[in-house]
Amino acid sequence: MDDRIHAHAETLVDWSARIEAGDDVVVKVSEGAHELGIAVAEELGARDANVVTLYGSDEIDRAYLRNHSGEFDENPPHELALYENADAVLSLGGGHNTMATADVPSEKRQEKSRATEGIREARMDTDWVSTVHPTRSLAQQAGMSFEAYQEFVYDAVLRDWEALAEEMAKMKELLDEGSEVRLVKENTDLTMSIEGRTAVNSAASVVYDSHNLPSGEVFTAPDATAGEVFFDVPMTINSQRVRDVHLEFDDGEVVDYSAGQNEAVIEEVLETDEGAKRLGELGIGMNRGIDQFTDSILFDEKMGDTVHLALGRAYTSNFPEGTEDEANESAVHVDMITEMGEDSRMEVDGEVVQRNGTFRWEDRFEE
Incomplete structure (x- = not known):
């Protein structure tokens, strides 16, 4: 694994989220961020944190939203409880397709956003941190080669x-x-x-x-x-x-x-x-x-x-x-x-x- 991935994970866990032993941590790993997810898990394990890992995928979100009636339950308790009991939430972005949800009807997006506002607020009450793992889809969106995009991301992340x-x-x-x-x-x-x-x-x-x-x-x-x-x-x-x-x-x-x-x-x-x-x-x-x-x-x-x-x-x-x-x-x-x-x-x-x-x-x- 690229040493920069380990440095990214260490910066996220130590500098950004300030994770300590016994912290209850939710880690949401996007489909293209698997390697960063492994590196973050290693860092969290070394600090004796308690970890729940979620799989994040825009393509899965698309499949769910396009087939849903559009009448969403308000702040489903099982999801709300996860964030209400978390000390920190780490979101590792980096999907396969940056336009995966482009054909989801806007009305469903709006209704889902309104229905889950309490869940969003509960997540934001934690020590949450969002970052991104360089992927080929993000490099393509940026108009860059994958190698150049990796350099760009780590120059921005691994700073003083x-x-x-x-x-x-x-x-x-x-x-x-x-x-x-x-x-x-x-x-x-x-x-x-x-x-x-x-x-x-x-x-x-x-x-x-x-x-x-x-x-x-x-x-x-x-x-x-x-x-x-x-x-x-x-x-x-x-x-x-x-x-x-x-x-x-x-x-x-x-x-x-x-x-x-x-x-x-x-x-x-x-x-x-x-x-x-x-x-x-x-x-x-x-x-x-x-x-x-x-x-x-x-x-x-x-x-x-x-x-x-x-x-x-x-x-x-x-x-x-x-x-x-x-x-x-x-x-x-x-x-x-x-x-x-x-x-x-x-x-x-x-x-x-x-x-x-x-x-x-x-x-x-x-x-």
């Missing part, structure tokens, strides 16, 4: 996370002390309130309230969104490729939208519930180890000259204790990315903190 956490703390401080963020670029002029929020320094560890490996972003929960934003980075949403999404906001809600490809997907997201029309996240990518787009939100949203915004559910980690009920609620959390490159700027309370993709503490920053 402590050093990156120290750098990202500068952005967290700016957001914690600020009250308004403004994004300006072509077809984008968007303002968001961040008053009273707590930004998360997402350094790929539950200690930082961070649940993705790789990570490398600072995110917060915006409010009172107004203006327009253009997402120029293509992405796959609900197994369909979406391009050139334009959203207009007024009083915190989407009031108009368009897309250059698969506009119906955006409509499907927005119609999920009332919370889907509002933003749940403003995320600022800061992982310079990610240097190209791969049509994977796990990587692309962390890239150092990007900003992503998510429609739907907000994370309670962005709200001070006692104010968690202010978090936007939704059955969805859909990230979309805009590149902060040439002729762009991000302001916090009127002060430019990033220009043309460069942060103000970096050498290339232009006043």
Whole structure:
């Protein structure tokens, strides 16, 4: 087995999830992530954790959903109990076909998502971490050879996370002390309130309230969104490729939208519930180890000259204790990315903190 797989597993178990002896751990292994699953099991066994392993497959999900009546039981107790009794949930992504569920009717996807919201919340109450094992299907989606894609993934995952956490703390401080963020670029002029929020320094560890490996972003929960934003980075949403999404906001809600490809997907997201029309996240990518787009939100949203915004559910980690009920609620959390490159700027309370993709503490920053 490739030594990098063992290093990936060790980083996931020790740095990211902080697994200790006696922890009850659920490991969900996608069909293409078998080798990483073995390496993770070795690490968990060496730490005397208690493990339940689940098999994750988009093709199985497709078969189930396409043949279901569409009337789903709310939060089935047998599944809910699994997550309510878990200390940690590790999700190892990497399937055989990234478009496996593309022909599942949107109504069934929406209904299933609404019916299992309690299960999703129970999972998120654990020390959950999601990562991905490099597979040929993901390499193909990224437009890369398998070997090149492996190098890309491990460059993003096997990082000096402590050093990156120290750098990202500068952005967290700016957001914690600020009250308004403004994004300006072509077809984008968007303002968001961040008053009273707590930004998360997402350094790929539950200690930082961070649940993705790789990570490398600072995110917060915006409010009172107004203006327009253009997402120029293509992405796959609900197994369909979406391009050139334009959203207009007024009083915190989407009031108009368009897309250059698969506009119906955006409509499907927005119609999920009332919370889907509002933003749940403003995320600022800061992982310079990610240097190209791969049509994977796990990587692309962390890239150092990007900003992503998510429609739907907000994370309670962005709200001070006692104010968690202010978090936007939704059955969805859909990230979309805009590149902060040439002729762009991000302001916090009127002060430019990033220009043309460069942060103000970096050498290339232009006043």
